[in-house]
Amino acid sequence: MPSVKVQTRTGIYVITNALTDHLKKHTQVAVEANGIKVLEKTLRAVAMSSADLQKSTGFLPGFGWLGLRLDRFDAVRPDAPCLLRGQVGRLLEPPMISEDTVIKVKKTVDTESLAEDFIEQLTDGDEISAACARFVGEAAADRVLQAAQIAQGQLQQERRDLQLALIPSVGSALSLASFSHTEVLVLLCPWANVATEVPGIAPVRQRHSRKFMEQMDILPPSG
Secondary structure, three states: EEEEEOOOOOOOOHHHHHHHHHHHHHHHHEEEEEEEOHHHHHHHHHHHHHHHHHOOOOOOOOOEEEEEEEEEEEEOOOOEEEEEEEEEEEOOEEEEEEOHHEEEEEEEOOOHHHHHHHHHHOOOOOOOOOOEEEEHHHHHHHHHHHHHHHHHHHHHOOOOOEEEEEEEEEEEEEOOOOOHHHEEEEEEEOOOOOOOOOOOOOOOOOOHHHHHHHOOOOOOOOO
8 A cells, every 4th residue: 555654844735645546546545644733734634635536527426435544543632743643544325414514623612522523423323434533734633633643543432443534625725825715624534435546637628529420531431
C-alpha cells in the first residue's frame, strides 16, 4: 500500500497531489501526519483530493467520498507535535445528515462532551449512522479528532470491529486572506462500503459525430 507523510512544512498541494496520484492507481493510501499544525492541513488535503478525483471522473455518479480511517491519534495539546495515522479510501455510500444537526466546534470545547455528542448522533437509530462537525482552525481540528477517537473507543466496547472514518469537505471562507480561515466540515461515520476498484477516468468526448468524421475521411466507414 502506498503512503503519504504529512509534516509541518509539507505544503497542502503537495499532499493533495500525492493522494490523488496514488488513489488513481490504488484503492487505499496510508497516511501519517506528524508534527505541529498538521491536522487541519491533512483533512483539507483529503477533501481537495476527493474533489480532484471526482473531477477526473467527469463527476460520474457513484464515486462516493474520500474518508480517512482513524487508526491512531496521539496529541497533548494543539501547539505541540502530534501523531495521526490512518488510511484514506473511497467510501461509496456514506450516510447523509441534516444540516441542522451539524455540531459547531470551538477550539475550547471539552472533548469528552463533544465525544458524547458524536455518540448520540452516531447511535440515533438501529445501526451506527453519522455525526457531523463544523470548525475552523488547528485547535478545533485537534478537538474533533480527540473526540472522534474517544467516541470510537466507547463504541468499540460493544462493536469490536467498528472503525470510524472522517469524511472532510471544505466549507465557507471566512476570509480570503488565508486557507486557515475556511470552515472544514467533517462527517464521522463507519468505515464501510469502501471501494475495491480505483475510480474510472471519464471518457474523452469527440468534438464531432462519427458520421461527420467518416464524411471527412477522418475515420473509416463503419460496417
